[in-house]
Amino acid sequence: MKSLTFLLVFVPLLSVCRSQSETGVDEELGDEEHVELFTTATTKLAAATSDFGYNLYRALASQDASSNVLLAPLSVSTVLTQLSMGASETAERQLYRALRYHTLQDPQLHNTLRDLLTSTGTTGKGLSTAARVYLSRRLRVKPEFLRLVEQQFGTAPKQLMGGAKDLKDINDWVSQGTGGKVQRFLTKPFPRNTGVNTVSAAHFKGKWENGFSQSNSLESFQIDGGTTVRVPMMHQDNYPVKMGVDSDLSCTIAQIQMQDSVSIFVFLPNDVSANLTTLEESLTAEFVQDLSMTLLPAEVSLMLPVLSFSSTNELQPLLADLGLSDWLTSPGLEKITAQPVKLGTVNHKVVMEMVAEGNRYASSTSPPSHLALRVDKPFLFLVRDESSGALLLVGRMVNPKNLRI
Template sequence: MKRTTFLLVCGVALSFCQAQSETTDEETGAEEEHVELFTTPTTKMGAATSDFGYNLFRILASRDTTTNVFLAPISVSAVLTHLSLGGSERAQSQLFRALRYHTLQDPQLHNTLKDLLASVKVPGKGLSTAARIYLARRLRLKQDFFTLVEQQYGVRPKALMGGTKDMKDINDWVTQETGGKVQNFLTKALPRNSGLNAVSAAYFKGKWVTRFGESGVLENFQVEGGSPVRMPMMKQDNYPVKMGADSDLSCTIAQILLQDDVSMFIFLPDEVTSNMTLLEESLTAEFVQDLSMTLLPAQVSFTLPTLRFSYFTDLLPLLGDLGLSEWLDDPDLEKISAQPTKLGSVNHKVVMEMAPEGNQYPSATSPPSHLSLRVDRPFLYLIRDEASGALLLIGRVVNPKDLSI
C-alpha cells in the first residue's frame, strides 16, 4: 500500500515539477512561450487581491511560526479600498501599490472590485463579509466621502459617538452583515484618540461537492515538539481530489472541490513542522492558478480535521511591512477631513466552520483506493473562488487544540 502511494505521488510530483520549472534557451533552443493566466478585468482584480492577501499573510505568519494564523484577504482589500477614496492622489497611489492595484491599469477599478465582491458573496459560496470605516466625529468630516463610498460599495462610513456605545454599534453591525455568525467582534473599546478605524470580518462555511461518510471521529493530530492532540476528523474512502507533490517545498498539495465553483487547497508538509516559511513564501496568485491546471485527479482515502474556529487580530502593525510606513505617518486623507488624521486600527476577524455535508456521494462502484491522504499534522490551506481566482481565506493550522469559536 505504501509503495502504491509512493509511486503515484512521485508520478504526480514529476508532472507537477515539470510544469513549474522554466526551460532555458540552451536546453530547448527556443524561448518559452508565456501564457497569460489572467485575461479579464475580474480575474486580474482577483489576482491583485490574492497577491495582496499572500503578502499580508506572510507578514502575519512570520510574527510567530508556532501559532495558528488565519486571514480573509478579500474583506481587508475592501476596507482599505474604501479608505483610498478619501486620500490625495499621492496617498491613493501608495495604497494602490500595497493593494497590488498598480498592476491592473483598470480605469474602472472600483467597479471591477465591486463586481468581484458581489460575485464571491453569492449565497452558495458560503462567504459573508463586513468591511467599514469608522471615523472620529471631532474631525469635522466631509460628507462627500461618506456619499462616495456608499454609492460605490453600498456601505456608508460611520462617525463614532465615543465610549462603549461605539463598541456595541460595531459589534451589532458586523453580526448583522455576517448573518449572525461573527459575534463579539470587539472585546475592548477602540483607541481613544484614533481618528479612523477600519473594520473587516468574514465568515465562511462552504459545502463540499462530495460529502464525507464519517465525521467527529477523534484521532491524533501530530504537533511539533509535543504530544499528539485528539481532534475530530472527517473521513471518506474513494474521495475525489486533485493531487501532486513538490519536492522543492517538501509537501503534498491537494485541491478539493466545494460547491459553486469554490475549492480548498491543502499544503501538507512531509514532516511534522510548524515552520512553513518556505511554503508561505512560494504563494502567489500565478502559482496557485498554475496548480489548479496542473494537479492530477486521484481517488484517496481522505482524512481531514473538522475545523471550527474564530481568529481576531489588529493588522495595523503589519502595514508598514507592506510598504506603507510613509503613508501611515502621513496618510493625507484630505477628502475625509481638512484636519490631519491617522489610522488607529485595522481590526480583522475570521470565523470558519467545516462540516461533512456535500451534495453527492463518492463512487460506490470503484474499487477501494490504495492512496491515502491524512491531514493529521500541521498544514496550510486556502479557499479560492475558481471563477475569479480570488483568494477568500488562507490559514495555517499548527495546533488544533487552540481552535475554538
C-alpha cells in the same frame, strides 16, 4: 513564475509531470511562450487582492511560528480601498501599491471590485463579509467622501459617538453583515483620539462537492516536538481530489472541490517539524493559478481535520511590512477631512466553519484506494473562488486542538 515539479505516485502507476525548464525541453524549442493567466478585469483584480492577501498573511504568520493563522483578505482589501477614496493622489498611490492595484491600469477599478464582491458573496459560495470605515466624532468630515463610498460599496463610513454605544453599534452591524455568525467583533471601544479606524470581518461555511460519510471521529494529529493531540476528523474512502507533490517545497498539495466553484488547497509538508516559511513564501496568485491547472486527478482515502474556529487580529502594525511606513506617518486623508488625521486601528475577525456538510457521497463498490492523504500534521490551506481566482481565506493550522468559534 516559480518552476513546478509534480510527482504523483500510484501503485503500480507512476505519473510524472515536469515543467519544460526542468527537463531541458526549452533548450531545444527556444524560450517558452508566456501564457497570460489572468485575462479579464475581474480576474486581474482578483489576482491583485490575492497577492495582497498573501503578503498580509506572511506578515501576520511571521509574528509567531507556533500559532494558528486565519485571514479573509478580500474584506481587508475592501476597507482599505474605501479608505483610499479619501486619500490624496500621493497617498492613494501608496495604498494602491500595497494593495497590488498599481499594475492593473483599470479605470473602473472600484466598479470591478464591487462586481468581484458581488460574485464571491453569492449564497452558494459560503462567504459573507463586512467592511467599514469609522471616523472620530471630533472630525469635520466632508460629505462627498461619505457619499462616494456609500454609492460604490453600499455602506457609508460612520462617525463614532463614543463609549459603549459605539461598541454595541459596531458589533451589531458586523453580526448583521455576516448573517449573525461573527459575534463580539470588538470587546472594547476604539482607543480615544484615534481619527480613523477600519473594521473588516468575514464568515465562511462552504459545502463540499462530495460530502464525508464519516465525521468527528477522534484521530491523532502530530504537533511539532513529537507530541500528538486527538482531534475531530472527517474521513472518506475513494474521495476525488487533484493532487501532486512539489519536491522543491517538500510537500504534498491537494485541491479539494467545494460547491459553487470554490475549492480548498491543502499544503501538507513531508515532515511534521518542517519550517512552513518556505511554503508560505511560495504563495502568489500566479503560483496557485498554475497549481489549479497542473495538479492531477486522483481518488484517495482522505482524512481532514474539522476546521471550525475564529481568529481576531489588529492588522495596523503589519501595514508597515507592506511598504506603508511613510503612509502611516502621513496618510494624506485630505478628501475625508481638512484636519490632520491618522489611522488608529485595522480590526479584522474571521469565522470559518469547515465541517462534513455537502452533497451525499455516492457509495462505491470499489475497494478503498491504496493512495491515502492524511492531513494529520501542521499544514497551510487556502480557500479560493475558482471562477474568479479570488483568495477567500488563507491560513495555517499548527494545532487544531480546542478550536473555538
